[in-house]
Amino acid sequence: MPNLTFAAALEEAMAEEMRRDERVFYMSTSPPAGLLQEFGQARARRMPISEATMTGIAVGSAGCGFRPVVHWRSVTFSFMAFDQVVNQACKIRYMFGGQRDFPIVFRTNYSTGARSAAQHSQTGYALYAHLAGLKVILPSGAADGKGLLKSATRDDNPVVCFEPSRIDPFEEEVPEGDHLVPIGVASVKREGTDATVVALGYMVYPSLAAADDLADEGTNAFRGISVEVIDPRTLVPLDVETIRGSVRKTGRLIVVDESPPTCSMASEIAAVVAEDWETCRALRAPVQRVCTAAVPIPYSPPLEDFVLPDQARIGAAIRAALAY
């Protein structure tokens, strides 16, 4: 299996899907050179900076049988198109009684920890997950990224693909051939028995590091703690059963989400665990949310580092749950 960066794996997924189905076309203010060269300007479309119209063009052309991919580039810019998502893309199939499907992929990165300050540092995925009628995927590595983006392109519904900028350069092995990862299936990144950590996007990495540290600690009361780390990979539809099953096994849940806590995916995951009787009875400690402080993200490194979740805060939350 070749090693690919996250960014390269996603571009490969795009090219493969455009090759496979000529109804797929791509819109971006900056289409990648590879797509332009292979598919030409008709299918790798260079857009003016008009996010709302780019998004509406996707809705209109999808209703006519095409399978558009809109690359907003940054979730920050996607808000310029929010009407076309909130009032059109996610409702149009339903409000017209299912007359047509609207197969659209919205791609967007989000940036945190990049010293980009408030407007360019936010996750945004909870806003999209909240809307009935969209699927939302959030891969945390190259293999999942490629497999999920390919599945999204073949899905007959609007799917928003969130791509954490911090993992763009991360390399991993990506299976060759037609590698698909199903939408709606979580990935258990590390098995464990004492606590369940559900980590979103880039947060998978500090969560795995925290789990490794806790397993290795040799001199304190928490020695040998066995932490299970789950990457949901899809936010809508959420793989509720994998998460609940893990919590029934471990009795403890820590959710790590680099978003402000109010109405976050962390809150949603806590709720789907708490509202299930059998899983709730299995809880041996209160659910812990490790989130970003409820502030716009500041620029200066000590300020940004203070508000974002990190390995130390994740480790402390796991310890707190164990000490309860």
Add this chain to the structure above:
Amino acid sequence: MSVEARGPDMFEPGLSIELLRQMVLIRRFDELAVELRLADRIYGVVHPYIGQEAIAVGVCANLRATDRIVSNHRGHGHCIAKGADVRRMMAELFGRRDGYCKGKGGSMHIADFDVGMLGANGIVGAGLPITAGAGLAAQLEGGDNVAVGFFGDGATGEGPFHESLNIASLWKLPVVWVCENNHYAGDTPIESALAAGDVAALAAGYDMPGVIVDGNDVLAVYEAARVAVERARAAEGPTLLECKTWRHRQHALRDAVAPDRRPAELIAQWEARDPIQTFEARLIERGVLNADQIADIRQSIELDLGDAVAFAEASPFPAPEEALDDVFAR
């Protein structure tokens, strides 16, 4: 700069009769919708198209079934003119299972994709990007189909109006933009909302023809739309048609008629130029139809609408749990 379009003086009788029939059908459909709403037999909000019939009819008479249109909140007229079935429209207003949207859409969200009617839309200006998408689809399909976007003067205040005109022109999309300028967005007169005097004047900035049409003259609309549609089919790009018109009723209606706050002299002036009455008078004057034939057309429309209401009322309400269907494909 914009140019004035004028209708032909002579016209083909078969076409003229069909234009009249559709205008009367739209008028009576919406008068009935208002009546049904005031009687609480249908629900939510109705935006009557009464007074603007010449625009939908004059434009859509130039279209084929494979051409597509995108409508706005005031969409009943566009649906009918594009060939939708008034029985299924009425069933939708009644919230029934045989409605176009199985009772999920109502007045503001009627669509019939099979006749190329891509939907009414409750968000001002939101239909323009969708129209551009339908235009791009037509261009990518490689035939000579066109897309028509209907919107009101209020939409010109929205950013996506400007984005969509720009992109359609940049890519020479086969689109006809039809602004139904009824001079009031809600209760805001257009001169309080738009810096340019005429909507059509904006076309120049996007390098496309801007044409001012008497939106109450169905033949003038037909002729201007014919030129714009031919231009779109010939891959020469979009046109902005500004059809000046007037809505006879309030912007939106629930269970009560609100006082009309528009100036009385404007109301009188426009209502004296009713698009149906003036067209009927012309048809009679030209000897295309006589008063008895017009009465027959009207009688036949009443029968169709009575049938539509009966069809709607005979259709069952959806089962409550059908509310959970149709969010996602399969």
